[in-house]
Amino acid sequence: MTICAYATFDGQDSDDELDPVLAAWRAAGVEGRAERWDDPAADWSAYDAVVVRSVWDYVPRRAEFLAWARHVESVSRLLNPAAVIAANTDKTYLRDLPSVPTHWSSEDLPHWPEYVVKPAISAGARDTTRTRDRGEAVALAAALEAAGRTPMVQPYLDMVETEGETSLLYFNRRLSHAVRRNPMLAGGDADASLAEARTPDADQVELAERVLATVPGPLLYARVDLVRLPGGEPAVIELELTEPYLFLRHDPGAPQAFAKALVELL
Template identity: 35%
Template sequence: MPLHVARVALLTEARYTASVAAEGDWYLGNILSDDQLLQTALARHGIWSERLDWASPDVDWSKFDVAVFRTTWDYFDRRSQFTRWLNQVRTQTRLCNDAALVTWNMDKHYLADLEARGIPVVPTKFVERGSSPKLAALLDETGWAEAIIKPCVSGAARHTYRVNHTSAASLQPTVEKLLLDESLLLQPFQTSVLEQGEDTLMIVGGQFTHAVRKLPKRGDFRVQDDHGGTVHPYEPPPAQIEFAQRAMAACDPAPVYGRVDIVRDHQGNYVVMELELIEPELWLRHHTPAATALADAIAQVVLG
């Protein structure tokens, strides 16, 4: 290894540790493309970086100046293990983003904190672990004719369901089973997602870098590419950029980087669907200057 100022671990998971994607594996290809852009930009700062599985027992994290969350996309399926690892590794190296921020962002109860800090979010009712409400009763209580229900700790649309009074009874057993182990949230279905999709704005060092628009496939409501969603270039208006930057600024501590997923509510106003601060897909390959901006921000953390 050539002599460099610092060492950075780019955190991934076991499924994505390969350095070359097999033919036709566009998913890993996209991951590697983004990471290569970031690694090249880090090298310009004299920073050596390595992609590593966060759960590998063979890594000495104390040898790295900073560990940067990139594609740890299995953490929500391994919550207990990930939390134990996080509590351990935070004593061995610096984490980017901060461990306290990661812990906060893991659980979508953070939406209530954002709202309390003056950031409009999709209206949310939390259904706590161990409770046993009837879905139909929750719809009656909230007045929402149609809603989304999903776990508070989740990703890639895991156990994300669209529910109305007609489907509530058939979905009830699934919800009851989930509530034995985890809390859920209920939100009114945002019909704008079907036509306008979800706008995703990337924020690095508090400043907007670029955006994409994610659209669901016809007949679905999920925008993730795991479920057939597609990603499109998008130029957000200044008001939306300001909104995203304000949402990110409401976090404590301030994120080094992250993503704000925004939809329009039934009144046409911007609301936060989610903040992605743990392992956000950043689409650096769609806007290569963002890789430089992210490397600059990481270098500030590494080099002070």
């Protein structure tokens, strides 16, 4: 039987997708075992593949995490690959995508009605601030630069409060399902349980697949997070290729689709 590691973190009890995924893998003929990514006792060479999942504590230890990914890839199959993870954990990748307008410096900040300021290396809404005060936005960006971090300054888009963010989930580059979710800074509850299934529009699917086509190599999973700009066109707010929540509960066939994709890639 094929044996795969499900790479998680010390707080794996908070990962409500672990059990459904391991059950779907088992049904597909893959024995899955949860392993903490930073467990020094883990023998990664014992696995046919290591699937990066809920490694949600990596951000303050990114260098250590990337070294781990390269090591695992030297002794086993890593999904997603180490090169993909290295590029995807620094949001400067958005410079090359049709994304929300982003200013990457504290200098010459555009005049927008409202700002979102965050570091390029982060997860969720960590170290992220929403403000109407341009001076505060400049100071926040400058503080990130002083700490050796790259700032991202974006306009806050009012329409996300009604439109929300649309997340498209892909397994082995095939669209599995999509959800509408509340944005982290819209003032609502961003809890995953409040997301809802959504049929993506044709222009959203076209953009998501065009973005994925820019990433070479195998992709076991991908989540493309989109918003609509004031003119109505979709734009990328994030491309999640490292440890995205997959919203499996929002589509009854999603765990099986995930397992099928893993078997195909192995």
